Amino acid sequence: MAFVIIKPKRDKALQRKHPWVFSGALAQKKGNPAAGDTVDIVSAKGEWLGRGAYSPKSQIAVRLWTFSEDEPVDEAFFRRRLERAIVNRRELKKRCHLNACRLVNAESDGLPGLIIDQYDRFLVCQFLTVGVHAWKDVIVQQLQDLVAPEGIFERSDSPVLDKEGLPRTVGRLAGHEPPETIEIREGDFRFLVDVRNGHKTGFYLDQRDNRHQATHYAADGDVLNCFCYTGGFGVAAMAGGARTVTNIDVSVASLDLARQNMVLNNLNSERVDYLQADVFKQLRYFRDAARDFDVIILDPPKFADSKQQLDRASRGYKDINLLAVKLLRAGGYLFTFSCSGLMEPALFQKIVADAALDAGRDAQIIGRMGQAADHPTSLTFPEGHYLKGLLCRVW
Ligand code: SAH
Numbered sequence: 001m002a003f004v005i006i007k008p009k010r011d012k013a014l015q016r017k018h019p020w021v022f023s024g025a026l027a028q029k030k031g032n033p034a035a036g037d038t039v040d041i042v043s044a045k046g047e048w049l050g051r052g053a054y055s056p057k058s059q060i061a062v063r064l065w066t067f068s069e070d071e072p073v074d075e076a077f078f079r080r081r082l083e084r085a086i087v088n089r090r091e092l093k094k095r096c097h098l099n100a101c102r103l104v105n106a107e108s109d110g111l112p113g114l115i116i117d118q119y120d121r122f123l124v125c126q127f128l129t130v131g132v133h134a135w136k137d138v139i140v141q142q143l144q145d146l147v148a149p150e151g152i153f154e155r156s157d158s159p160v161l162d163k164e165g166l167p168r169t170v171g172r173l174a175g176h177e178p179p180e181t182i183e184i185r186e187g188d189f190r191f192l193v194d195v196r197n198g199h200k201t202g203f204y205l206d207q208r209d210n211r212h213q214a215t216h217y218a219a220d221g222d223v224l225n226c227f228c229y230t231g232g233f234g235v236a237a238m239a240g241g242a243r244t245v246t247n248i249d250v251s252v253a254s255l256d257l258a259r260q261n262m263v264l265n266n267l268n269s270e271r272v273d274y275l276q277a278d279v280f281k282q283l284r285y286f287r288d289a290a291r292d293f294d295v296i297i298l299d300p301p302k303f304a305d306s307k308q309q310l311d312r313a314s315r316g317y318k319d320i321n322l323l324a325v326k327l328l329r330a331g332g333y334l335f336t337f338s339c340s341g342l343m344e345p346a347l348f349q350k351i352v353a354d355a356a357l358d359a360g361r362d363a364q365i366i367g368r369m370g371q372a373a374d375h376p377t378s379l380t381f382p383e384g385h386y387l388k389g390l391l392c393r394v395w
Contacts, residue, residue: 002031003040014049017380019107021062036134038073053131057165063112063131075138082142085109089374100184101374102205108378117201119182119193121150124201130164140173151175155201190264206371206387215240217333221294226279231258233297238267246273283323296324297335304340321355334392341386348388367391
């Protein structure tokens with residue numbers, strides 16, 4: 001087997017079982033590995049450190065499959081990892097009455113680069129690194145054996161594929177084509193998911209617990225749901241007894257599904273507004289019109305893809321949070337999120353604190369939110385924790 005040798009003193013992260021080796025840490029490679037090949041990783045002193053997938057184009061040159069020297073990376077390996085991830089979700093699915101769930105969460109399930117989401121009888125996959133790309137056929141076969149879905153669909157169309165030198169690929173991998181929308185069940189809620197054109201694999205499964213949290217704060221309130229996508233938080237707020245919900249998104253297609261989702265949940269659509277608008281502009285418009293709300297949800301898209309974008313992202317978060325805090329009635333609730341993994345929780349909290357200060361309002365954190373349990377974070381891979389939310393009471 002080909003192998004790579006790590007520069008002296010660059011093995012600390014691997015000793016702590018962090019699953020990435022950066023290209024700058026490589027001293028030598030032996031045996032001419034190709035993209036996606038399995039390589040052993042050896043320290044400068046010759047100790048065996050791990051085994052992973054080689055990715056020559058990426059800054060992350062090797063992603064670890066295993067830290068056990070006697071564990072080969074073969075079909076049985078993928079079978080074990082997939083089975084463990086899938087079995088680990090069973091209890092959650094049952095307890096929360098879900099038929100949609102993330103089954104495999106990449107590095108945090110020991111399968112770097114692989115995302116598998118289940119939407120009722122369909123699986124939607126993302127193969128985001130050359131490592132998992134090389135094992136695609138095996139993985140698809142194993143999924144058929146383990147889950148027996150009606151169809152498996154690929155949504156490998158994330159910009160991160162460019163860094164791996166992989167083409168974007170969307171289409172059926174096995175079984176039937178998924179329907180235009182798939183109806184999923186999340187406790188008492190139902191949602192329609194467009195797995196072909198929707199964001200990520202179609203739905204924000206990671207916000208499940210936070211949606212439910214929103215039901216508890218919405219009673220009799222006027223709720224503003226910014227960046228609503230297909231209206232998950234809006235449905236939760238209406239189900240929680242909101243007086244009105246205002247859903248805002250730039251995407252007409254998303255708003256259209258949001259409308260359908262409200263109907264699907266038998267909620268009174270007459271009390272719901274759907275605004276196709278830029279949130280940054282609409283919040284200013286509301287401020288100038290002296291509109292106010294009892295609950296505001298801010299769940300923007302990822303503002304930072306790289307460290308260079310962090311400053312600009314921070315200004316974006318500050319801007320919307322400042323405007324939102326101003327629009328809240330005394331005692332109102334702000335659900336504010338950042339899904340940029342690069343935005344540290346402490347910095348995000350400081351931005352929200354600065355926003356409240358500049359708005360001249362007092363605010364308390366009454367809850368901290370994160371991604372749902374089917375999006376675990378391995379303790380050896382803190383980067384896996386990307387979704388942060390603060391629930392603030394504003395005075
Ligand atoms: N809260 C949603 C997920 C939000 S995803 C949920 O729980 O399902 C982010 C959404 O923001 C996308 O639907 C995208 O269309 C929208 N968006 C991005 N930039 C926007 C802007 N400037 N103004 C309004 N909507 C925006």
